[in-house]
Structure formats: C-alpha cells, structure tokens
Amino acid sequence: xxxxxxxxxxxxxxxxxxxxxxxxxxxxxxxxxxxxxxxxxxxxxxxxxxxxxxxxxxxxxxxxxxxxxxxxxxxxxxxxxxxxxxxxxxxxxxxxxxxxxxxxxxxxxxxxxxxxxxxxxxxxxxxxxxxxxxxxxxxxxxxxxxxxxxxxxxxxxxxxxxxxxxxx
Amino acid sequence: xxxxxxxxxxxxxxxxxxxxxxxxxxxxxxxxxxxxxxxxxxxxxxxxxxxxxxxxxxxxxxxxxxxxxxxxxxxxxxxxxxxxxxxxxxxxxxxxxxxxxxxxxxxxxxxxxxxxxxxxxxxxxxxxxxxxxxxxxxxxxxxxxxxxxxxxxxxxxxxxxxxxxxxxxxxxxxxxxxxxxxxxxxxxxxxxxxxxxxxxxxxxxxxxxxx
Numbered sequence: 001x002x003x004x005x006x007x008x009x010x011x012x013x014x015x016x017x018x019x020x021x022x023x024x025x026x027x028x029x030x031x032x033x034x035x036x037x038x039x040x041x042x043x044x045x046x047x048x049x050x051x052x053x054x055x056x057x058x059x060x061x062x063x064x065x066x067x068x069x070x071x072x073x074x075x076x077x078x079x080x081x082x083x084x085x086x087x088x089x090x091x092x093x094x095x096x097x098x099x100x101x102x103x104x105x106x107x108x109x110x111x112x113x114x115x116x117x118x119x120x121x122x123x124x125x126x127x128x129x130x131x132x133x134x135x136x137x138x139x140x141x142x143x144x145x146x147x148x149x150x151x152x153x154x155x156x157x158x159x160x161x162x163x164x165x166x167x168x
Numbered sequence: 169x170x171x172x173x174x175x176x177x178x179x180x181x182x183x184x185x186x187x188x189x190x191x192x193x194x195x196x197x198x199x200x201x202x203x204x205x206x207x208x209x210x211x212x213x214x215x216x217x218x219x220x221x222x223x224x225x226x227x228x229x230x231x232x233x234x235x236x237x238x239x240x241x242x243x244x245x246x247x248x249x250x251x252x253x254x255x256x257x258x259x260x261x262x263x264x265x266x267x268x269x270x271x272x273x274x275x276x277x278x279x280x281x282x283x284x285x286x287x288x289x290x291x292x293x294x295x296x297x298x299x300x301x302x303x304x305x306x307x308x309x310x311x312x313x314x315x316x317x318x319x320x321x322x323x324x325x326x327x328x329x330x331x332x333x334x335x336x337x338x339x340x341x342x343x344x345x346x347x348x349x350x351x352x353x354x355x356x357x358x359x360x361x362x363x364x365x366x367x368x369x370x371x372x373x374x375x376x377x378x379x
Binding site for chain 1 (some may be wrong): 181183185186204206208209210212213214216217219220221227229230233234237238241244260279281346350351352353354356357359362363
C-alpha cells in the first residue's frame, strides 16, 4: 500500500507494536482478524495522511471533482488507450499519487482481493462507500495513467523535434 | 455518439460494474468507441492490479525489532524460544479465514525466509550496491549453493524450479529498471526480486547444511 519495502517494514513493526499496546481494548465485537486488519490499515492511513499533509477520515477523502457529484469526465479516445503501455511499475506510480482513502480501498480490493463487506469492516465505513471509493480510485488512476502517456508522447515529440532540428 | 450519451453512461458506470446493465447503457457502449476505450482501460487497470499481489511475509528483522521494542516498553519479558516463529504461525491462523491468492509453494517459502538471507554479513548494504554488482554476487552464491545439492531429488528439482521462477522475475525487473533507470518503484521491485533470490538460496543452503 505504501509502495516501498522499507516503509512497509516500519509500518508492519508499528502495527504489531500497536497490537500489543491495544490488545486490552479488543472487546470481541468483531472478529479478531477484522480488528487487527483495521488497526493495521489505520496505521498505514495515518502515515499516508501525514505524508500527504491532510488530516482526513475515509469518508472525507475526496478529490475536487467529487464535490460536483462524480469522477471527472475523461472519456477514452481511439488513439489513447492504456492497454500495451500499462505495467506494474507505472500503475504503482499512479497508485502512489492517489489520496489515502482511495489508495487503501483500491489496494485492499483490486490488489489484495478483499470483498467490499470485508473492506467496510476493516475501514469502518459502509459497503456503498467502499464501492464508491473504489470506482473513483479506478477512474482517478486512469486519468493519472493517461496524463503519463500524454507526457511521454509529448517528450518523445520534443526529442524528435530536437533531433531533426540539430540535423538541419 | 453524442457527449450526453457518454455522460449518461459514465453516470451509471458504477452500477454497470456492479452488474446492473440497462439496455440504453448497453446500446451506448456498443456504438461508442470512447466509452469502450474507458471500459478497456478499467479492465487493464484491474488485471495489472491483480498481478501486484505479493503474499510477502515480513522479514525476521521486523520481528526482532518488534520484540526489542516490546521488551523495552515492558510489554513482554525475557527470552521466549521461537517467539518470532510462534507469532508468525499465530498470525497465519488469524488470517487463515480470509482466502488469498497464493504464490507457488516454495516461492512462498523463499519470501518467508527473508530473515535468513538478511543475516548474511553486509547484506543490509544491498541498497548501496549497484544492481549488476548485487546480481553478480547472487550468481556466485548460486553456484556455491547449488554445488551443495540436496539429498532429496524431488526437493532439489522443486528448489531449482523455484529458482527459475525467481530468475525470471529478476529478468523482468531488470528490464523495467533498464527502461526506466530513474524509477524508484522499478528499483524497489528489482531489489525485492534480488532479496527473494537471496532468500531462496539461503533456504537451499540451509537444507544442504542439514544433510
């Protein structure tokens, strides 16, 4: 979820320290595995929010477009598709740019294979909220990946222009 | 195909992905290359995301560090035989009700055995070594380790097969790094791949020692 092995190890350590410190607060209201997942996800989210400079809850994590009711209208174009240019490295780079709440739901669902009801329990939100965050996360990822493809194409054109200019 | 149709389709996309397929959305999708492109992109994102699942267990040093901190805070006391292993097994039980896609058997063993490789002197400096230097030192370790062999031919074959899987993964990661030398993610994946190979070699060496 953090996209960095050393940071993941630090957070694993922090999550298990928290487990020992907070085990007395576990009241058996949910399965222990759910409680532990929630604790771990909270440790990661706190870290991600500190990095992004935001103090927000999952319910509050929104992109500017969300305030107008949905993801940005960025339709596919015949000449710009991700298939063929998408790999783990550039997807990871895009995931790293997601807001914490989007990132958490996307990683839990699409990468790790959790179901929305599990995510809702882990993240302490509604199933509908988990679905909506996932949809927005995927749409935002698509935008980020398209931006990258466009930037790359622009750089290539510039490089070609420079090369042909130097030949003249 | 008009933009209004696209807007309508995107507005209903979340429901569409949940399996709700109104006839007008289906008709729009059929006639709209733009929205078909959108769906293909979302499919590609999900396919690649699924391949990013790593079932990696934390390395031994994480448990050692957790233990030291807990002792320091007085939450646990003294030496407990097999503490880290016990905690890992216990956690395995805790997480077992949640089905997870699993990696190939001994490949997973290689991931779990990270700690063994990290006990090799100087291994922690791996990030300061260049990729070719680390790759070369892994190759030497591989020759030395494979020369030891394993008394059980079935296990030896399985370990070699897993070594081939890890080598393939390393080759893919090296290609990514060559293509994008400035990418931290690509380098992270590569070092992770090297780490997995070191783990596997450590596992093989450990078995060889036990003969």
